[in-house]
Amino acid sequence: MAPNQQPAATTTEKPITGPKPMSASTIAILKATAPVVKEHGTEITSTMYGTMFSEFPEVQNLFNMSHHRVAGSTKGGAAPGVSRQASALANAVIGFAANCDQLGNLGDAVPRMVHKHVSLDIRAEHYPIVGGCLLRAIKIVLGDAATDEIIDAWKEAYWFLADLLIQAEGN
Template sequence: MAQALSERTIALVKATVPALEAHGLDIVREMYSRMFQNPEIRDLFNQSHHGDTGSQPRALTGAILAYANNIDNLGALGAAVERIAQKHVGLQILPDHYPHVGNALLGAIGHVLGDAATEEIMNAWGEAYWFLANILI
């Protein structure tokens, strides 16, 4: 079982909700751009679901926003997390893939939010990412 998120991390992630509402899609697009530089990771994704008309960036943006909004009530996300885990198993997503995604996500948050992505915010999102990633793994 994953160690519980700290109260400070929960508060910091919840505090980023307005920034995610305003810039979440930009963060996700930047994240995918970073991930797709690695052919091993890029080949895991159906590219027709990406780009300007693709549904995946919007879907992931919504999932990240739901996670941030419910980080203090993760039980509300149980069914969604189960669906994601099943999809990841079907796509043969391996534990070795999660660091690539985490690095891309955190890099994208830092890039898009700039100075607003303080070290404390980045550490909180790193903790929150790995908490969820370990559940999915």
């Protein structure tokens, strides 16, 4: 091999590049809307799951449905009238929005999500279902306050995180 010649590639795997970074305007919108999303978080995620399970019943087997039961107490960390899963997702969405400019602040949340998703056989083709239902739920719950600009920012942010998870999950 010549001194400056690189060895031939021995694999055809796609290089790890990571997701496209979020735009500055998306980060600003997420930070600005984080308080209202926090205020309505479990209503948004409960609406999302209701829509998703109604319109895409085939994804129900990917979830532990006992985590979707609405309890009257705070068992499992959920507020009264809110399922554990809706509460957990709301907290994840709120945490992501609040830290979208400092993802290191999320600690081990992303690796834990990856581990959980892999164990449940979550695949790349499931992300458009969840994302579409989440964005619709934001629009339903927030109504006219969820402008096209806000929904577009949340869509960009969702796909940033989804792409990160898909890559880490090996999908």
